[in-house]
Amino acid sequence: MSGATGGAFQADLAHRLAVARGDQPADLVIKGGRVLSVFTGEFLDADIAVAGEYVAAIGPGYEGKETFDATGLILLPGFIDGHMHLESTKLMVDEFARAALPHGTTTVVIDPHEIANVFGLDGVRALLQAADRIPLDYYVMVSSCVPASQFESNGASIEAEDIAKFLEEEPRAIGVAEMMDFPGVVSGRADALAKIEAAFRRGAGHIDGHAPGLSGRELNAYLAAGVRSDHECTTYQEALEKRRLGMWIMIREGSAARNLEALLPLVQE
Secondary structure, three states: OHHHHHHHHHHHHHHHHHHHHHHEEEEEEEEEEEEEOOOOOOOOEEEEEOOOOOEEEEEEOOOOOOOOOOOOOEEEEOEEEEEHHHHOOOHHHHHHHHHHHOOOOOEEEEOOOOHHHHHHHHHHHHHHHHOOOOOOOEEOOOOOOOOOOOHHHHHHHHHHHHHHHHHHHHHOOEEEEEEEHHHHHHOOHHHHHHHHHHHHHHHOOOOOOOOOOOOOHHHHHHHHEEEEOOOOOOOHHHHHHHHOOOEOOOOOEOOEEEHHHHHHHHHHO
């Protein structure tokens, strides 16, 4: 962190703390609504004091330069879509934001392997650049299987070193996207393990999974590689086995697959 950047950070932080203490007016105070605490499940009668891009405080009696009356409304954090393919929506970043934001989604984590399969990581950089000024936060998982198989006529290929470099250079890259080549991971094939190593070597550490029907010892091997999530479960028993071993289960309910009804008991129980 440079001195100038460090100075700006400290000034913003000092302002945020002063707002939280009540010593300075907030940039914005949202009053009158009921605030959902996602940690306890309670609804709180409280103000929300905003400083810059951050919520500085939640509590009564805050004053701000600007006030928004939320009487009769429930306030809750924005939704995060933890895994999606933006290209599959057939929308660019601005029009997708226009469709998603009104429903409460403020952040998406994209796996742009469709654009990467055609334009490589340069295409992913262009996509993120287009999202710079969009009021929805875009994060990217670096596509791990480009091409998706040896039978594809791909326009680009992504190797382990490409993944490592992208994770190092792009602050919005937060991990390695779904390891669709789960047989390669389970069998310990060198190229698959090199991509996993790239994630941990660059400090990202988060690897999404894609393992339909994987079970037993093969599932244990997949998890032992460091894969953390799966969005391919179609039955309760499959999801339960994976969850018991620590996997985060993503439930799909979209145009390509509808698994909510089958997997909802896992959440309820």
